[in-house]
Amino acid sequence: MRQDLKTHYGHLFENELLEEINNVSTLKNIPEGTQIIDVGQTLTKMPLLLEGAIKILRDDDNGDELLLYFLEKGDTCAMTLTCCTGSAKSEIKAITEIDTKLIMVPVFYMEVWMGKYKSWRDFVLESYQTRMLELLDTIDKIAFLKMDERLLNYLKDKAMINGNTKIKTTHQEIAYELHTSRVVISRLLKKLELQKAIVLHRNSLELLTL
Amino acid sequence: MRQDLKTHYGHLFENELLEEINNVSTLKNIPEGTQIIDVGQTLTKMPLLLEGAIKILRDDDNGDELLLYFLEKGDTCAMTLTCCTGSAKSEIKAITEIDTKLIMVPVFYMEVWMGKYKSWRDFVLESYQTRMLELLDTIDKIAFLKMDERLLNYLKDKAMINGNTKIKTTHQEIAYELHTSRVVISRLLKKLELQKAIVLHRNSLELLTL
DNA sequence: AGACCCGTGTAACAAATGTTACTGTAAACA
DNA sequence: TGTTTACAGTAACATTTGTTACACGGGTCT
Numbered sequence: 001m002r003q004d005l006k007t008h009y010g011h012l013f014e015n016e017l018l019e020e021i022n023n024v025s026t027l028k029n030i031p032e033g034t035q036i037i038d039v040g041q042t043l044t045k046m047p048l049l050l051e052g053a054i055k056i057l058r059d060d061d062n063g064d065e066l067l068l069y070f071l072e073k074g075d076t077c078a079m080t081l082t083c084c085t086g087s088a089k090s091e092i093k094a095i096t097e098i099d100t101k102l103i104m105v106p107v108f109y110m111e112v113w114m115g116k117y118k119s120w121r122d123f124v125l126e127s128y129q130t131r132m133l134e135l136l137d138t139i140d141k142i143a144f145l146k147m148d149e150r151l152l153n154y155l156k157d158k159a160m161i162n163g164n165t166k167i168k169t170t171h172q173e174i175a176y177e178l179h180t181s182r183v184v185i186s187r188l189l190k191k192l193e194l195q196k197a198i199v200l201h202r203n204s205l206e207l208l209t210l
Numbered sequence: 211m212r213q214d215l216k217t218h219y220g221h222l223f224e225n226e227l228l229e230e231i232n233n234v235s236t237l238k239n240i241p242e243g244t245q246i247i248d249v250g251q252t253l254t255k256m257p258l259l260l261e262g263a264i265k266i267l268r269d270d271d272n273g274d275e276l277l278l279y280f281l282e283k284g285d286t287c288a289m290t291l292t293c294c295t296g297s298a299k300s301e302i303k304a305i306t307e308i309d310t311k312l313i314m315v316p317v318f319y320m321e322v323w324m325g326k327y328k329s330w331r332d333f334v335l336e337s338y339q340t341r342m343l344e345l346l347d348t349i350d351k352i353a354f355l356k357m358d359e360r361l362l363n364y365l366k367d368k369a370m371i372n373g374n375t376k377i378k379t380t381h382q383e384i385a386y387e388l389h390t391s392r393v394v395i396s397r398l399l400k401k402l403e404l405q406k407a408i409v410l411h412r413n414s415l416e417l418l419t420l
Numbered sequence: 421a422g423a424c425c426c427g428t429g430t431a432a433c434a435a436a437t438g439t440t441a442c443t444g445t446a447a448a449c450a
Numbered sequence: 451t452g453t454t455t456a457c458a459g460t461a462a463c464a465t466t467t468g469t470t471a472c473a474c475g476g477g478t479c480t
Contacts, residue, residue, distance in 0.1 A: 058346065064354045082339045091346055114331055121324055121331070128338040129292045135345045136268065136301055142352050143389050144274045147437070170457065179353050181438060186458060202446060202457065357467070380427065391468060396428060412427065412476070422480090429474080438465070448455075 002027070004050045005103065008074050017117045021048075025103040030096050037077070037094035045104040046080045049073045052100025053161045057093045057177070066142075067154070067177040069134040070097060070161050078131035081110070081124055097161055148188045150178055152197065155207050165207040212237070214260045215313065218284050227327050231258075235313040240306050247287070247304035255314040256290045259283045262310025263371045267303045267387070276352075277364070277387035279344040280307060280371050288341035291320070291334055307371055358398045360388055362407065365417050375417040 001022050009018065025048070030036060037043065039059045047054075054071040056079070071077060071094075079092050113120040141150055154174065159165050175185045189205065192198045199206045211232050219228065235258070240246060247253065249269045257264075264281040266289070281287060281304075289302050323330040351360055364384065369375050385395045399415065402408045409416045 058349060058353075060350060060354060062354075066349070066353050068349070078338075078342065081335075082342055091343065114335075115328060118325060124335075125291075125324075125338075128335075128342070132288065132292055132338070132342065132345070133301065135342070135349070139268060139276070139278070139345065139349055139352065140270060142349065143268075143276050144270060144272075172457080182458085183439075183460090184437060186460085187437095190459075200458085382427080392428090393430090393469075394467060396430085397467095400429075410428085424477100424479080426477085427475095429472105431471090431473105433469080433471105435468070436466080439463080440461105441463105442461085443459080444457105445459105446455105446457080448453100450451100450453075 002103075004101070008050055009048065012123055013119050014117070017113065017119060020109070020113070021103070021105060024109055025105045027101070027103050030100045030102070032096055032098050032100075034096045035093065036096060037080075037090050037092065039090060039093050041090045043080050043090055044107055046107055046110060047077055047102045047104055049075050050101040050103060052102070053097040054094050054100060055097045055177075057095065058091075059093045064179060065093075065176050066179045068092065068138050069131075070157065072161070075130070076123075076127050078127050080107070081127060147178070147180060147184065148191065151185065151188050152192065152209075154178060155198065155205075156210065159207045159210070165210070166204060167207065168204045170203060212313075214311070218260055219258070222333055223329050224327070227323065227330060230319070230323070231313070231315060234319055235315045237311070237313050240310045240312070242306055242308050242310075244306045245303065246306060247290075247300050247302065249300055249303050251300045252298050253290050253300055254317055256317050256320060257287055257312045257314055259285050260311040260313065262312070263307040264304050264310060265307045265387075267305065268301075269303045274389060275303075275386050276389045278302065278348050279341075280367065282371065285340070286333075286337050288337050290317070291337060357388070357390060357394065358401065361395065361398050362402065362419075364388060365408065365415075366420065369417045369420070375420070376414060377417065378414045380413060 001019065005018060005022055009021070013021070030052075036047070036054070049071055051073055053073075054077075056068045056071060056077070058066045058068055077094065079090060082091075110124070114124065141153060145153070151174070154177070155167060158167050158169070171185045171189065172182045174189075175182045178185070189198065189200060193200050197207070197209045199208065211229065215228060215232055219231070223231070240262075246257070246264070259281055261283055263283075264287075266278045266281060266287070268276045268278055287304065289300060292301075320334070324334065351363060355363070361384070364387065365377060368377050368379070381395045381399065382392045384399075385392045388395070399408065399410060403410050407417070407419045409418065
């Protein structure tokens, strides 16, 4: 039995289920910045996060992109859950935000465990619920906040996920994830710097307010 | 056994479950425009739609409002499902779009049936999936479309739900649901009228394009 | 009929966001 | 080392969206 599996999921699942997961899953260590799921991709395995963080992005045909939310340890991808019931195509793109350790479980077992373990059912429902609330939160931010507020919000999230107020990124990358243009981001970042909220460097910036 | 229950849910559930639903649920006929769920409200019953349509709105503290999507017959409210597992407070507001017939099931049974009936599990997962996709679609529209496109989209949805190209509403109401101002909607509607996409009347409008 | 309210039309302006173009400069690389 | 490339700063301008103010007219009520 993998120790880290027990550590992160031991409080959720009984030993019997933990053993099953342990037996049918494969471990993956994935470096930062790796795309692990693409839009339209058929999913056959379901990821359970042990360490690290993954960013989930919406990506449409016209090259439009938008950050939806981050996943952290103990999370699974509700979009993958989705694929086990109805349509099998991914609606989102997933990229590791930092070095990440996860185990992959063939989707076949999801259905089996739903009938067999109440703890698994609870986990799946809980996952759906959490993702749903995250999506609602994302909608709130897009619909109700102005770009400068969204930007600051984004920077805070990013600092939180990375556990570091120094954020390694470019204006262009931020622009993609917030679905706006590089010039707009540069402008707003400069404004934030004048307000002493951040310090700008090349290829990075530092968050001063939390 | 209610005939309409059999009609709309017979293909989803086995007779035994249909009987259970029939026995523990109460029927409600709700007129158009009635608020049936409010933000922050604790939910004790779960609605299953038999006839009609319900609009689901996001509503924040500052009075900001936004239409998320519509529910139709055969749908249930995934947000209510959400409340049965973790937090018990509603994150959304629900208002009948047209006269609506639905049955209310105490949330207690949801958990019981999850263990007992595979068809119920499938229904719940399917509901989550559908709502998730609807939320993604909502995000796409808000993030990637301009207000005039969102408006036309909204009018088409509304015509579809009501089964009528004549839409009874005011500019102010549209403005609330798209989270913008009345003046903006008047302006864009007038533009749509000049483009022969709609005809404007007082308290109503007619959609010409489908 | 007259008074009133509500929904709509529209102008004029303000603010936010998007676009294009050009500059300077740090880092990467040959 | 000099050259190249990617990133960032900024101006000038366009477009979209939001705001304020006011006029007009249909409907309702008395």
